[in-house]
Amino acid sequence: MIAVSKQSIEIETVREESVPFWLDTKKRAIFFQILVLLIVGVIVWYLASNTIENLHKQKIATGFGFLHKPASFEIGESPIPYSSSDTYAKALFVGALNTLKVSFIGIVVTVILGTFIGIARLSSNWLVSKLAATYIEVMQDIPVLLQLFFWYAIFYENLPPPRHAISPIKGVYLCNRGIIFPRLEYHPAYGYALTMLGITCIGIWLLRKWARKRQEATGKTFPLFRVSLAMVIGFPVAVWIAFGAPIMMDVPKIRGFNFTGGASLSPEFMALLLGLVLYTSAFVAEIVRAGIQSVSKGQWEAALALGLSHAQVLRLVVLPQALRVIVPPLTSQMLNLTKNSSLAVAIGYPDFVSVANTTINQTGQAIEGVALIMLVYLTFSLSTSAFMNWYNKKVKLVER
Amino acid sequence: MEKGAEVKPPISDTTIAGWLKKNLFSTKLNSFLTIITLYYLWKTIPPFVKWAFLDSAWFTPPQMCRNIDGACWSVITKNIRFILFGFFPYDQQWRPLVAMLVLFGLLYYSKERHRWNRRLIYYWGVGLTIMAILMKGGIFGLTSVESTKWSGLPLTLLLSVFGLTAAYPLGVILALGRQSKMPAVKVLSIVYIELIRGVPLISLLFMGSIIFPLFLPEGITISKILRAQVAIILFTAAYIAEVVRGGLQAIPKGQYEAAASLGLNYYQTMRLVVLPQALKIVIPPTVSVLISAFKDTSLVVIIALYDVLKTTQTVLSDPHWMGFSREAYIFLAILYFLGCFSMSQTSRKLERELNIER
Numbered sequence: 001m002i003a004v005s006k007q008s009i010e011i012e013t014v015r016e017e018s019v020p021f022w023l024d025t026k027k028r029a030i031f032f033q034i035l036v037l038l039i040v041g042v043i044v045w046y047l048a049s050n051t052i053e054n055l056h057k058q059k060i061a062t063g064f065g066f067l068h069k070p071a072s073f074e075i076g077e078s079p080i081p082y083s084s085s086d087t088y089a090k091a092l093f094v095g096a097l098n099t100l101k102v103s104f105i106g107i108v109v110t111v112i113l114g115t116f117i118g119i120a121r122l123s124s125n126w127l128v129s130k131l132a133a134t135y136i137e138v139m140q141d142i143p144v145l146l147q148l149f150f151w152y153a154i155f156y157e158n159l160p161p162p163r164h165a166i167s168p169i170k171g172v173y174l175c176n177r178g179i180i181f182p183r184l185e186y187h188p189a190y191g192y193a194l195t196m197l198g199i200t201c202i203g204i205w206l207l208r209k210w211a212r213k214r215q216e217a218t219g220k221t222f223p224l225f226r227v228s229l230a231m232v233i234g235f236p237v238a239v240w241i242a243f244g245a246p247i248m249m250d251v252p253k254i255r256g257f258n259f260t261g262g263a264s265l266s267p268e269f270m271a272l273l274l275g276l277v278l279y280t281s282a283f284v285a286e287i288v289r290a291g292i293q294s295v296s297k298g299q300w301e302a303a304l305a306l307g308l309s310h311a312q313v314l315r316l317v318v319l320p321q322a323l324r325v326i327v328p329p330l331t332s333q334m335l336n337l338t339k340n341s342s343l344a345v346a347i348g349y350p351d352f353v354s355v356a357n358t359t360i361n362q363t364g365q366a367i368e369g370v371a372l373i374m375l376v377y378l379t380f381s382l383s384t385s386a387f388m389n390w391y392n393k394k395v396k397l398v399e400r
Numbered sequence: 401m402e403k404g405a406e407v408k409p410p411i412s413d414t415t416i417a418g419w420l421k422k423n424l425f426s427t428k429l430n431s432f433l434t435i436i437t438l439y440y441l442w443k444t445i446p447p448f449v450k451w452a453f454l455d456s457a458w459f460t461p462p463q464m465c466r467n468i469d470g471a472c473w474s475v476i477t478k479n480i481r482f483i484l485f486g487f488f489p490y491d492q493q494w495r496p497l498v499a500m501l502v503l504f505g506l507l508y509y510s511k512e513r514h515r516w517n518r519r520l521i522y523y524w525g526v527g528l529t530i531m532a533i534l535m536k537g538g539i540f541g542l543t544s545v546e547s548t549k550w551s552g553l554p555l556t557l558l559l560s561v562f563g564l565t566a567a568y569p570l571g572v573i574l575a576l577g578r579q580s581k582m583p584a585v586k587v588l589s590i591v592y593i594e595l596i597r598g599v600p601l602i603s604l605l606f607m608g609s610i611i612f613p614l615f616l617p618e619g620i621t622i623s624k625i626l627r628a629q630v631a632i633i634l635f636t637a638a639y640i641a642e643v644v645r646g647g648l649q650a651i652p653k654g655q656y657e658a659a660a661s662l663g664l665n666y667y668q669t670m671r672l673v674v675l676p677q678a679l680k681i682v683i684p685p686t687v688s689v690l691i692s693a694f695k696d697t698s699l700v701v702i703i704a705l706y707d708v709l710k711t712t713q714t715v716l717s718d719p720h721w722m723g724f725s726r727e728a729y730i731f732l733a734i735l736y737f738l739g740c741f742s743m744s745q746t747s748r749k750l751e752r753e754l755n756i757e758r
Contacts (some may be wrong), residue, residue: 128433150726374595382594
């Protein structure tokens with residue numbers, strides 16, 4: 001044994017001596033990496049030095065000092081109070097909130113609509129299935145920007161002015177100023193009902209624990225879903241009724257050339273939302289369809305043979321497997337929707353990119369502005385991919 | 401069943417009534433859905449047909465359009481040359497037309513897989529040269545046309561075709577870099593890919609149009625089209641890299657080992673063994689990246705390049721033609737749909753062929 005290892009050591013030393021350094025793969029790898037880093041470094045240095053020189057010549061100040069100066073431009077719509085005397089930082093924050101608003105609502109509606117169309121695509125009804133297929137194909141093949149322009153044009157060109165607004169449901173008006181609808185006025189009872197909802201959720205969580213324990217001990221099942229649904233709806237409603245069931249609606253009325261009262265969604269917001277939702281839901285539908293088809297029929301049959309009910313099969317066997325296929329591409333579509341919401345700049349909805357663009361035009365701080373845009377979107381996407389990694393780890397197939 | 405008894409085919413496969421029963425009225429729910437759907441189709445399709453065809457105007461001057469209830473397709477027919485070719489000199493517009501026809505011809509020719517060989521590369525080389533000469537001019541007695549005048553559909557096609565051809569090799573290199581064992585190369589590739597995929601294309605276009613001039617030494621300017629083109633290339637490359645990575649990961653380890661035991665080096669292993677297999681697997685997803693790139697070129701509108709969307713909007717901002725956005729955008733939607741649909745059909749066909757071979 002000892003003799004053999006000595007021999008092999010000798011061979012190794014001999015080889016190391018005989019291989020010239022330019023044929024040694026390890027040394028070559030190090031050399032190559034240094035070369036790549038050098039090239040990248042030189043390019044970055046070259047661009048950076050040019051930029052600094054140009055900025056110096058054009059007398060553009062650098063840095064983020066401009067954020068504390070007054071923005072002096074109005075923002076069409078804002079979830080928080082904002083006026084033109086506020087700082088650029090606040091204006092950008094309002095933009096980010098607007099991006100979050102349209103993305104969040106968009107994602108919720110897209111997932112619902114996409115799931116619906118994905119299931120329709122698999123329907124045994126020929127007409128429904130073909131209609132869903134047509135929707136998916138057509139919506140995927142038209143650029144989302146064109147769809148935004150189209151819906152925006154419908155709003156400001158083809159809808160009537162407020163005086164002749166279309167009213168599909170009583171109190172809801174559709175006109176070239178957007179959608180105007182009644183708003184619920186605040187009443188303390190709503191606050192109590194919301195508190196009750198929170199308490200109910202904790203109660204259901206405890207109930208679920210108890211039900212599982214009991215099932216493990218005695219084998220008796222508990223109709224958890226039905227009971228918790230009844231609790232979630234029942235308790236807050238009971239609280240609301242206990243306070244006299246107040247309903248105070250702020251109904252919009254036409255006064256002069258515009259509506260007063262109620263709440264409204266601007267045409268820009270509606271066009272952006274419609275375009276994003278209709279475009280993205282076509283992709284979501286395809287994902288949902290693929291996910292459902294990925295669970296083989298045998299899974300259904302095996303679970304039914306074990307004596308599970310239809311609802312249990314869906315909840316315990318089919319959905320967990322389908323979701324493993326659906327969720328990763330679905331999150332990437334949600335991210336796409338968020339990134340595509342940056343096209344708001346083209347139709348004048350004040351999202352982050354739009355506000356940043358105005359800031360760039362006013363201050364000339366192009367580098368900082370574009371860097372901020374990238375930073376905000378990178379934050380969105382990195383946090384999403386962090387969530388994705390966590391989720392993938394959680395649902396990964398545990399194999400032998 | 402008795403021997404010799406005639407077995408009739410199931411009704412559902414033969415008669416119209418059988419087909420209807422099987423596909424539209426199989427259950428109560430399906431019957432209900434069919435009736436609801438038919439009702440809504442009845443409510444929407446006939447009015448649309450009436451608007452688009454029966455009441456529409458096709459070749460009238462704009463004043464005539466104001467008096468009709470239907471669609472005013474005249475906004476397209478009267479301005480078709482500006483929408484398609486933009487600011488390209490009017491009497492020279494046959495040149496972008498021929499260039500586009502050459503491109504379509506090449507694309508159509510390249511559809512069949514048995515034509516994918518060395519000769520095809522030569523054809524593309526010749527074709528692209530002809531297109532460049534037609535667009536740019538300056539030789540063979542063609543008057544020179546500045547690239548700032550390139551607009552409309554040729555610009556859209558130019559941005560997408562060159563975007564993809566330049567992004568493809570860059571994407572393959574990035575994918576190989578990401579799979580590399582060298583930490584520096586790997587980290588650089590990952591940072592690039594994730595950075596680009598994390599931000600919207602519009603931020604890169606802004607970068608190209610506003611910041612890029614600052615990167616260059618004084619006195620050197622690059623045309624706006626080229627700057628947008630660079631942004632699109634950098635963007636698409638990151639997506640292609642991810643698609644190619646999927647293909648690389650699908651290649652079994654045995655292929656690398658077999659190549660190594662034959663004495664092939666890294667470059668030979670990749671070029672002769674791994675990439676030919678990996679790139680073949682990822683043809684369908686590559687086509688969907690191509691489709692996305694084609695659709696994404698419309699974003700150059702935001703940095704004021706005159707692609708086919710912007711030329712259409714220019715027409716719509718003309719007071720004579722104001723208010724006919726619906727018709728114009730529907731026309732553009734059909735244009736984009738035809739492009740994307742033919743690409744996705746080709747991709748599906750290729751997918752089927754490749755699946756059979758495996």
